[in-house]
Amino acid sequence: MFSLEGITNFIHEWLNSHLPATFALLVEFVLVGVAAIGLFAFLGLVLVWMERKVAAVMQLRLGPNRLGPKGIFQTSADTLKLIMKEALTPDNADKLLFNLAPFVVIIVAMLILAPISFAKNFQIWDINIGVLYVTAISSLSVIGVLMAGWSSGNKYSLLGAMLSGAQIVSYELSAGLSILTIIVLTGSLKISDIVASQENGWWIFKGHIPAIIAFVIFIIASTAETNRAPFDLAEAESELTAGFHTEYGGMKFALFFLAEYINIFIVCAIGATLFLGGWMPFHIGHWVAFNHIMDYIPSSFWFFGKTGFLIFLIMWFRWTFPRLRVDQLLNLEWKYLLPISMFNLLLMSVMAIMGWYF
Amino acid sequence: MFEEVGTTTEGDLIINLGPQHPATHGVLHLVITLNGEIIKKVEPHLGYIHRSIEKMTESLSYRQFIYVTSRMDYLSAHINNHACALCVEKALQLEVPQRAQYIRVIMDELTRIASHELWWGAMAMDLGAFTPFFHAFREREKINEIMEETCGARLTMNYMVPGGVMVDLHPDFQKKVKAFIQQYKAKIHEYDELVTGNIIFQNRMKGIGYLSAQDAVSYGCTGPVARGSGVASDIRKIAPYDVYDKVEFDEVLQTEGDSFARYMIRIQEMHQSIKIIEQLIDVIPDGNFQAKTKAVIKLPKGEFYQRVETARGELGVYIVSEGAAQPYRIKYRSPGFSNLSALDHMVRGHKIGDLIAAMGTLDLVIPDIDR
Numbered sequence: 001m002f003s004l005e006g007i008t009n010f011i012h013e014w015l016n017s018h019l020p021a022t023f024a025l026l027v028e029f030v031l032v033g034v035a036a037i038g039l040f041a042f043l044g045l046v047l048v049w050m051e052r053k054v055a056a057v058m059q060l061r062l063g064p065n066r067l068g069p070k071g072i073f074q075t076s077a078d079t080l081k082l083i084m085k086e087a088l089t090p091d092n093a094d095k096l097l098f099n100l101a102p103f104v105v106i107i108v109a110m111l112i113l114a115p116i117s118f119a120k121n122f123q124i125w126d127i128n129i130g131v132l133y134v135t136a137i138s139s140l141s142v143i144g145v146l147m148a149g150w151s152s153g154n155k156y157s158l159l160g161a162m163l164s165g166a167q168i169v170s171y172e173l174s175a176g177l178s179i180l181t182i183i184v185l186t187g188s189l190k191i192s193d194i195v196a197s198q199e200n201g202w203w204i205f206k207g208h209i210p211a212i213i214a215f216v217i218f219i220i221a222s223t224a225e226t227n228r229a230p231f232d233l234a235e236a237e238s239e240l241t242a243g244f245h246t247e248y249g250g251m252k253f254a255l256f257f258l259a260e261y262i263n264i265f266i267v268c269a270i271g272a273t274l275f276l277g278g279w280m281p282f283h284i285g286h287w288v289a290f291n292h293i294m295d296y297i298p299s300s301f302w303f304f305g306k307t308g309f310l311i312f313l314i315m316w317f318r319w320t321f322p323r324l325r326v327d328q329l330l331n332l333e334w335k336y337l338l339p340i341s342m343f344n345l346l347l348m349s350v351m352a353i354m355g356w357y358f
Numbered sequence: 359m360f361e362e363v364g365t366t367t368e369g370d371l372i373i374n375l376g377p378q379h380p381a382t383h384g385v386l387h388l389v390i391t392l393n394g395e396i397i398k399k400v401e402p403h404l405g406y407i408h409r410s411i412e413k414m415t416e417s418l419s420y421r422q423f424i425y426v427t428s429r430m431d432y433l434s435a436h437i438n439n440h441a442c443a444l445c446v447e448k449a450l451q452l453e454v455p456q457r458a459q460y461i462r463v464i465m466d467e468l469t470r471i472a473s474h475e476l477w478w479g480a481m482a483m484d485l486g487a488f489t490p491f492f493h494a495f496r497e498r499e500k501i502n503e504i505m506e507e508t509c510g511a512r513l514t515m516n517y518m519v520p521g522g523v524m525v526d527l528h529p530d531f532q533k534k535v536k537a538f539i540q541q542y543k544a545k546i547h548e549y550d551e552l553v554t555g556n557i558i559f560q561n562r563m564k565g566i567g568y569l570s571a572q573d574a575v576s577y578g579c580t581g582p583v584a585r586g587s588g589v590a591s592d593i594r595k596i597a598p599y600d601v602y603d604k605v606e607f608d609e610v611l612q613t614e615g616d617s618f619a620r621y622m623i624r625i626q627e628m629h630q631s632i633k634i635i636e637q638l639i640d641v642i643p644d645g646n647f648q649a650k651t652k653a654v655i656k657l658p659k660g661e662f663y664q665r666v667e668t669a670r671g672e673l674g675v676y677i678v679s680e681g682a683a684q685p686y687r688i689k690y691r692s693p694g695f696s697n698l699s700a701l702d703h704m705v706r707g708h709k710i711g712d713l714i715a716a717m718g719t720l721d722l723v724i725p726d727i728d729r
Contacts, residue, residue, distance in 0.1 A: 320489055
């Protein structure tokens with residue numbers, strides 16, 4: 001059966017048999033870096049194309065269909081165009097911060113990729129505080145957004161950045177609390193442990209109603225955290241033209257754009273890992289034959305399938321909902337989502353203590 | 359009181375919204391004074407698309423000047439042309455054939471639906487929902503096809519002439535209009551499902567951009583904007599022209615005066631327009647589509663005024679004639695201009711997002727404001 005684990009093991013053994021151990025490790029580092037960046041670029045291209053196709057379906061049109069089969073190369077052509085464009089810096093911008101901001105945003109997005117488990121035993125860094133690491137690093141992206149908004153010297157950018165700052169900081173709370181709800185059940189922050197704990201059923205099924213509530217809150221909060229409609233106040237097109245990246249063009253803009261899609265992928269991957277069992281196949285109780293067929297599907301397919309489904313969900317939101325106003329947005333978080341998720345956490349703790357889950 | 363609120367003090371943020379901005383649907387320039395995020399004052403600046411249409415018409419004949427008005431409020435081009443044609447007919451005391459009157463009213467109502475459809479899509483887009491725009495265009499496209507077949511154009515139809523309409527209806531006209539009505543009735547519930555019933559949408563619209571009936575009258579608001587505040591101002595009811603007195607329809611009124619009321623008015627107006635078309639489409643009388651007029655129309659000396667209900671409100675055409683083949687002076691009273699003037703009053707104390715939402719419910723067409 002096809003397995004990514006086999007490939008990595010093969011490379012590891014081959015390198016160690018041909019090179020001294022230190023060199024082999026260095027080469028492996030470089031390979032992992034290249035693979036991460038490659039995945040990054042690939043995800044950006046695919047997700048942008050997917051978004052455009054989803055939008056097209058929602059909007060009764062065809063979407064990109066000229067470049068390659070079903071327009072799959074459209075995003076590559078767009079990227080090429082963005083690379084060729086002149087990188088302008090406005091006169092009254094803070095030059096250093098203005099040019100640094102896109103890199104801060106994209107580096108943050110890259111760092112979060114590390115502990116995500118893409119398939120069975122296929123993970124860059126299985127850190128023992130995996131989920132905590134993800135939530136901690138992802139909150140850094142707001143710094144990049146604020147830097148961009150402040151340094152552009154544009155009032156729209158400033159307003160967009162401030163709104164975005166308030167939004168990301170608030171919604172992180174409920175996202176964190178809904179993650180904690182699952183951590184209560186797993187008893188570990190390590191991604192591999194979390195996935196392993198769902199071997200006989202995903203937490204969304206095993207955790208009863210609190211898990212479902214946590215899942216819904218997590219999806220809402222992560223949509224807000226990634227600045228996607230209906231919470232796209234940071235770049236509210238009809239109000240603030242393009243919000244915090246109004247003044248950016250060419251590749252600098254593309255980096256923001258790429259980071260947005262990578263962030264979507266990451267939050268959906270985390271959601272899939274916590275609630276939908278990561279790369280674990282779908283099993284039903286004692287249906288041995290069914291379970292066996294499910295096992296036959298490679299684990300990477302399971303992971304990317306679940307993540308893709310969540311990504312589709314978030315794209316669906318974007319193309320159907322109008323945008324919230326800033327005070328409504330903060331009301332939703334502080335008056336509804338946060339109390340509910342706190343109560344939910346309490347409920348889950350009681351359930352975990354009493355052992356009321358499968 | 360307004361001066362106190364409206365004065366700029368140290369620390370206020372002044373933002374130029376437009377003339378190039380995605381939400382102004384054209385080249386409207388708003389200078390917004392913000393206190394933090396709260397709007398203190400909105401000052402519209404006009405003149406970016408001024409084409410001096412009124413001056414231009416002074417050198418055009420009474421047959422030609424009608425067509426320039428298609429470029430004013432380009433979304434209700436038919437109705438603008440209709441107003442001009444009616445004014446000339448009034449001056450000439452010309453009897454328009456029944457057939458032409460029926461055709462004109464049907465065309466007007468089709469235009470109104472098309473205009474409201476576009477507004478609905480653009481309105482949702484202002485609130486950040488992109489998809490409704492395409493759904494609105496699906497129905498609007500059918501109307502454009504009908505127009506194209508009969509009038510030869512999709513947007514600036516130039517179909518009305520003094521004394522009737524330019525050419526007779528296309529043989530397929532009735533069939534196509536009925537097909538459109540069928541499609542419209544089958545699809546209209548999607549509008550409510552996608553936008554009207556949405557909780558986010560309702561929260562964004564209700565209680566925002568309040569305009570009292572008194573203020574609506576003082577600012578000279580007309581059309582759906584005034585009717586949203588409970589002011590009965592439908593010219594089709596007050597001073598019926600052509601066959602509007604023969605058809606049954608309701609003047610839609612709401613008393614809330616907020617953005618949602620104005621939204622509901624337009625949605626219901628589309629239903630009323632369908633009702634009007636349904637009454638007329640089967641009973642278009644035979645006969646001439648155009649009254650006989652002289653090759654060169656000369657209006658008698660005097661002043662003539664005609665008003666009609668466009669998709670945006672009351673359009674007035676005022677002609678001063680010296681008895682020549684060209685008008686001495688023409689003045690248009692456009693609905694958008696007066697409606698825009700109420701914007702500042704409506705949005706003070708709200709946030710920028712609400713300004714965009716309230717502006718969307720005014721249904722501004724910039725070339726109509728700025729002739």
